[in-house]
Amino acid sequence: MNPHHHLHESTLMSYAAGALQAPLSIVAGVHLEQCPHCRKRLREAEAVGSALLEQTQPVLEEARRETLRAAILAQLMEPSTTAMPEQPPERPLPPERPxxxxxxxxxxxxxxxxxxxxxxxxxxxxxxxxCIRAKQMPSLIMLKIAPGKCLPMHSHGRSELTQILRGSYNDALGLFAPGDVADLDGDVEHQPVTAPGVPCICVSALDAPLVFSGWLARKVQRFVKL
Structure with missing residues (x-):
């Protein structure tokens, strides 16, 4: 599998920092499982983040010492203290290949x-x-779209990530085939058309509802909740 459409640089940096919303992070993880190119870029982004952290480490260490000094003084002055918060566990990287x-x-x-x-x-x-919605996360959706289906023209409220698992579709941005990810924002308006032959199966994550151009699609949107 050799994807041609990849995660945007800002998405990859947010993923590396653990700052992506959970549904978007899951779809980004799916792409990383299937894309050696983006796994390499992720390692580079993590290296950059690590270097920046090392540069700020002296300042952080001094701040940490001041915090610990204040905590010790508080313990000496008052028996009851509040436990320091635990550090969040490290997020495991997705496996390298499906x-x-x-x-x-x-x-x-x-x-x-x-x-x-x-x-x-x-x-x-x-x-x-x-479609199938994840019970734990309704904005994480698996879609199966029939061959040769033209979807309504739409844009995106904020961000959308869609990873192609089976089949393919075309839109103004090109052909999206298995392994490709559509990393879209509110500036993109498109009308996907699935290729003939087999259904297009993909997984999508939204952080805001879609914005449909046609009045009929807008009316249906209230029922399908996209």
């Missing part, structure tokens, strides 16, 4: 959709469009 089984889902999706496409129970959303 399983060879064509039905196998990327590991980042297992807690939300299971490990196999064959076990998914799709729900009708619109003619030619079926």
């Amino acid at each position: 399983q060879a089984d064509p039905e196998y889902l990327p590991a980042s999706l297992h807690p939300y959709f299971g490990d196999s496409l064959g076990s998914l129970r799709w729900r009708w959303m619109a003619p030619g469009v079926h």
